[in-house]
Amino acid sequence: MSQSDTVERILDAAEILFAQKGFAETSLRAITSKARVNLAAVNYHFGSKEALIQAVFERYLTPFCLALDAKLQELEQAGGVDLEKLFGLASRLALGSHGDETRRAIIFFRLAGQAYSQPQDHLRAYLREHYGAVFRRFLALLHAAVPEVPSLELFLRVHFCLGAVIFTLSGMESLQTISKKDFNTDITAARITQQLLPFVVGGIRG
Amino acid sequence: MSQSDTVERILDAAEILFAQKGFAETSLRAITSKARVNLAAVNYHFGSKEALIQAVFERYLTPFCLALDAKLQELEQAGGVDLEKLFGLASRLALGSHGDETRRAIIFFRLAGQAYSQPQDHLRAYLREHYGAVFRRFLALLHAAVPEVPSLELFLRVHFCLGAVIFTLSGMESLQTISKKDFNTDITAARITQQLLPFVVGGIRG
DNA sequence: GTATCGGCCAAACGTATGTTTAAAACGCTT
């Protein structure tokens, strides 16, 4: 019986380190050291580094997608779909409500950025297989909200927005550094994400 | 006197491999093997792997930024600044005119995506130092084109757009694969970039 | 009390990496 929380500690450490440094640059030794756990624990509990990467994504994504799917189903049955509502919902669900949730969400977005730029084919296939359905349901609702946009264009624009969001949240503190240097202004993370929403909505509408 | 083209061959191979697999996942052996060059050649000509990465960026970015800077200076003196013109110019300059240029541009955008997601601090500092001036000049012209947008917001929106562009061009063939699977449609790279321009212009305007 | 089993640990294994070395090959000048 797993009495201890070794698995969780590994996942916590891996989530943070992967997001900070990328998958290849993060060694198992760095992870197990941060988690204060024996090196062999990763291979014992997860089997391999690849499996650990998948597990990190699964722990975050599964609850999120379940919640999103439920909300989307509600919207479907309610009938009325509104663009701002739809993205507001996704945004609130993805970024969380209180500070801690948001902090972790940003970590996860950076993780997503890593997964995107590095050709982790196993991961991409895994994500597509497990969470593709929710994405398609979201796309369908979006199509209902802006029927004037052809679905292929809509698909592209959603990816444009995804890029803006992931890119922005991944490089959050770079943005903050630059804005301090070039504009002498401290800009909060909340302010940035706040600006993001109208940009996304506008971009989808075209 | 360097009679041979060892250096260029290394840069060519490195550019492609780094873009495909990322910096850490690309070994010097893979690079020198693809370039049909001895392993030690990298350290001999560049000094280190880090220096090679910088050299790859410099070879591409320096001519591009010089050209862009010249064009921007023309625009400044001509006085009239138009949003579509400005981004059209940047787009034409960045993506090139004929097929080969465009292919290489896309490779470079993927490279930029890699650089962004991985905390290559040495690279980010280097880019900022060498090419920051052009970026600020571009931003100033942009501000003149849409004076109604506060400059800090403008700065953020430009980064949103940058994210959309880099993300999109980095994952180009992923997009093509998905669009074929989910929409049964072959979508050309030209079509995607074409859709990108109005999205960007709209996003900046807000 | 002892057998059993899942979890944990230190240590080692094999491999791949970036880098260095010292000698060989080359190209140019004289």
Next chain:
DNA sequence: AAGCGTTTTAAACATACGTTTGGCCGATAC
């Protein structure tokens, strides 16, 4: 053709990595 600085080469080097091993601990079941 001899000399010399530059480039190329094969080999080795040190290190870091993911993974595997075999024994040890502690709780549960009999």
